[in-house]
Amino acid sequence: MTGVPAAGSAILEVSDLWVGFPSYREQTLHALKGIDLRIEAGEMIGLVGESGSGKTTLARAIMGLVPPPGVIERGRVLFNGRDLSAQSDAARRSVLGRELTMVIPNPRAELNPVLSVGRQISNIAFYHLGVSRQEADRIALDMLRAVHIPDPERRFNAYPHELSGGMAQRVVIAIALVCSPRLVISDDATSGLDVTVQAQVLDLLQTMVREKGAATLFITRDIAITAHFCSRIAIIYAGEVVEIADRRRFFARPGHPYSIMLLAAFSHNPALRARWTRAEEIAGATPSTGCAFASRCVRRQTRCLNEAPSLRPLASGHAVRCHFPVEAQA
Amino acid sequence: MRILRYIGRRILFVIPQLFGIILVSFFLVKLIPGDPAVMMLGPTASAKSLMELRDRMGFTKPLLTQLMHYLHDVVRGDLGTSWQTTQPVTEDLFQRFPATLELISFGLLLAILIGFPLGVAAARLKRGPIRKFADYYGLLAGAMPDFWLALVLIYVFYTTLNWIPAPLGRIDMAVLPPEIITGSMVIDSLIAGDMDALWSSFGHLVLPVLTLGLINAGPILKMTQSTVERTLDSDFVRYADMCGLPRRVVLRQAVRAALPSIITIVSVLYGFLIGGAVLVEIVFSWGGAGQYAVQGVLNADLNPVLGFVVFSAVLSLIIYLLVDLLYFALDPRTRA
Numbered sequence: 001m002t003g004v005p006a007a008g009s010a011i012l013e014v015s016d017l018w019v020g021f022p023s024y025r026e027q028t029l030h031a032l033k034g035i036d037l038r039i040e041a042g043e044m045i046g047l048v049g050e051s052g053s054g055k056t057t058l059a060r061a062i063m064g065l066v067p068p069p070g071v072i073e074r075g076r077v078l079f080n081g082r083d084l085s086a087q088s089d090a091a092r093r094s095v096l097g098r099e100l101t102m103v104i105p106n107p108r109a110e111l112n113p114v115l116s117v118g119r120q121i122s123n124i125a126f127y128h129l130g131v132s133r134q135e136a137d138r139i140a141l142d143m144l145r146a147v148h149i150p151d152p153e154r155r156f157n158a159y160p161h162e163l164s165g166g167m168a169q170r171v172v173i174a175i176a177l178v179c180s181p182r183l184v185i186s187d188d189a190t191s192g193l194d195v196t197v198q199a200q201v202l203d204l205l206q207t208m209v210r211e212k213g214a215a216t217l218f219i220t221r222d223i224a225i226t227a228h229f230c231s232r233i234a235i236i237y238a239g240e241v242v243e244i245a246d247r248r249r250f251f252a253r254p255g256h257p258y259s260i261m262l263l264a265a266f267s268h269n270p271a272l273r274a275r276w277t278r279a280e281e282i283a284g285a286t287p288s289t290g291c292a293f294a295s296r297c298v299r300r301q302t303r304c305l306n307e308a309p310s311l312r313p314l315a316s317g318h319a320v321r322c323h324f325p326v327e328a329q330a
Numbered sequence: 331m332r333i334l335r336y337i338g339r340r341i342l343f344v345i346p347q348l349f350g351i352i353l354v355s356f357f358l359v360k361l362i363p364g365d366p367a368v369m370m371l372g373p374t375a376s377a378k379s380l381m382e383l384r385d386r387m388g389f390t391k392p393l394l395t396q397l398m399h400y401l402h403d404v405v406r407g408d409l410g411t412s413w414q415t416t417q418p419v420t421e422d423l424f425q426r427f428p429a430t431l432e433l434i435s436f437g438l439l440l441a442i443l444i445g446f447p448l449g450v451a452a453a454r455l456k457r458g459p460i461r462k463f464a465d466y467y468g469l470l471a472g473a474m475p476d477f478w479l480a481l482v483l484i485y486v487f488y489t490t491l492n493w494i495p496a497p498l499g500r501i502d503m504a505v506l507p508p509e510i511i512t513g514s515m516v517i518d519s520l521i522a523g524d525m526d527a528l529w530s531s532f533g534h535l536v537l538p539v540l541t542l543g544l545i546n547a548g549p550i551l552k553m554t555q556s557t558v559e560r561t562l563d564s565d566f567v568r569y570a571d572m573c574g575l576p577r578r579v580v581l582r583q584a585v586r587a588a589l590p591s592i593i594t595i596v597s598v599l600y601g602f603l604i605g606g607a608v609l610v611e612i613v614f615s616w617g618g619a620g621q622y623a624v625q626g627v628l629n630a631d632l633n634p635v636l637g638f639v640v641f642s643a644v645l646s647l648i649i650y651l652l653v654d655l656l657y658f659a660l661d662p663r664t665r666a
């Protein structure tokens with residue numbers, strides 16, 4: 001638990017989590033390399049990283065559903081004090097969708113194409129809350145209303161393909177929140193939507209999660225989104241958390257060269273962008289011994305190639321995995 | 331409403347489809363070697379009487395004229411006469427088609443009862459004895475000729491064990507067949523409450539149905555297994571798993587999503603078996619439509635062959651229409 005404050009009651013505790021995908025031809029691909037992450041009840045934390053950095057793998061590992069052939073190689077995940085990957089299928093199913101839920105990115109492909117959306121929300125209530133079918137349907141209708149779907153009575157009977165992307169995303173939010181979960185994982189939830197709809201859906205997600213008092217792990221590739229509502233930000237690179245900090249602190253004083261590169265990418269100042277982005281990557285400059293980011297890092301020095309940095313506290317509630325972090329900038 | 335419009339359009343299309351089928355099969359049938367006149371009059375007939383007969387039957391006219399005549403008759407429901415039975419082909423076929431349909435309907439029903447659950451089980455359990463059994467079964471059913479299996483079954487259950495009546499027709503000679511209502515002798519006996527007829531017709535039906543059922547369970551099993559495997563691997567099933575829906579509910583949703591493919595293979599098998607069950611019909615002297623058509627081919631009796639093609643085509647078109655209606659019912663996306 002390096003550099004992470006231990007206050008309040010943790011709903012999720014990930015410690016030294018390694019997940020690997022064995023392969024016949026090549027070496028095992030380590031998608032997660034010693035992740036430490038703690039989420040307090042009701043907290044909203046943003047997890048940012050580029051494609052392939054291991055975000056979805058982490059989400060799956062938290063649910064105890066590492067996709068085959070992946071295996072948890074080391075460490076563990078405790079959700080509400082329980083290790084879901086060690087539980088029976090039935091026990092896990094009683095937690096997923098009720099206490100720990102998921103908002104998915106591509107709902108029109110992931111909702112059941114032959115069931116009405118009302119029915120799909122109602123199913124969650126029916127199987128998790130032990131209510132009657134009528135009661136479940138009533139709850140589902142209320143949820144459709146709560147996520148601001150226009151004409152909810154009619155939309156209850158609509159099929160996923162009949163909804164717009166934004167509307168389908170609202171249905172998924174309804175599914176995720178109908179049982180008032182303790183933790184919602186939102187994985188890339190709005191990446192398929194255009195910007196205005198994206199903002200509406202994010203607003204809705206934020207409001208609903210607050211209302212229900214759920215903690216949120218907000219996974220995205222877009223660091224700008226997290227600026228608006230996450231209380232903490234974690235940056236993941238190549239299966240490692242490279243920086244974690246409170247939102248204010250993070251955006252005011254980012255410490256890791258990769259974080260700064262991500263932030264600079266959004267800046268309107270081309271000089272700033274150029275300064276933090278290496279013109280060309282150096283092939284093979286990421287030896288297994290050194291820093292994973294070395295090949296792309298503008299601050300790299302000899303030490304970076306020989307010695308892997310560990311996640312060290314920079315200030316209270318702020319930890320960075322870098323030998324030469326950027327200290328208090330002007 | 332959409333459905334009605336769709337049916338209307340489909341029925342409109344049926345006419346050119348039927349016309350095309352008749353056109354192609356007419357010329358194909360004319361290619362069958364053998365001179366009907368020689369067949370009818372025997373090898374000792376004089377050249378003059380042969381000529382006269384050919385002339386009377388219109389065989390001397392140009393092919394196109396013959397085709398026009400045939401089409402002209404078909405439109406009025408006249409499929410010509412068979413010189414072998416000396417009866418109108420329509421009448422012959424109406425007698426024989428129910429026998430074939432009874433055979434292949436029960437055969438496919440049994441095939442579904444075997445193939446579907448086995449396929450679902452094999453898709454769920456990626457290893458283990460059930461999966462192994464399903465793999466071997468699919469292979470074996472695909473490799474085994476149906477008439478051969480029929481002969482083996484006859485040898486075991488009739489010749490050796492004598493559990494089953496002689497494989498000759500649909501009912502014992504000594505038993506009075508029931509009044510025809512549905513055309514299925516078993517069902518008609520049941521309706522009539524005639525226990526003798528029921529017992530006898532059931533006994534005759536068991537082996538041919540077992541033959542067709544065991545063989546055709548193979549493709550149904552394979553199709554079920556592969557589609558259920560695919561749907562179990564699909565995005566919406568993964569999401570349902572993440573939502574913690576009970577395992578049986580997720581499985582049910584996966585099977586439900588696989589139904590259209592399974593219905594497709596069943597309908598294709600059904601259409602195929604109308605003519606494709608002929609060897610089984612012959613082995614059991616079933617007296618079905620396929621057997622009738624083959625007799626026609628062997629004896630250069632062309633009207634039964636063409637009539638059989640027309641009947642099968644109409645039947646297949648009806649089946650495909652029913653299948654489309656089932657898709658409508660099953661998949662809301664087709665209704666949009």
Ligand SMILES: Nc1ncnc2c1ncn2[C@@H]1O[C@H](COP(=O)(O)OP(=O)(O)OP(=O)(O)O)[C@@H](O)[C@H]1O
Binds near residue numbers: 067
């Ligand atoms: N089922 C799998 N089999 C093999 N390798 C996998 C599998 N799933 C993920 N990986 C690998 O693990 C690494 C992390 O993948 P992951 O999907 O977690 O990334 P991500 O951060 O979610 O990316 P994205 O932003 O594109 O969704 C990648 O290198 C990927 O190739």
Ligand code: SF4
Binds near residue numbers: 257258293300
């Ligand atoms: S350790 Fe070195 S290479 Fe790695 S991020 Fe820090 S400065 Fe860059």
Ligand SMILES: [Mg+2]
Binds near residue numbers: 056057187
């Ligand atoms: Mg992902």
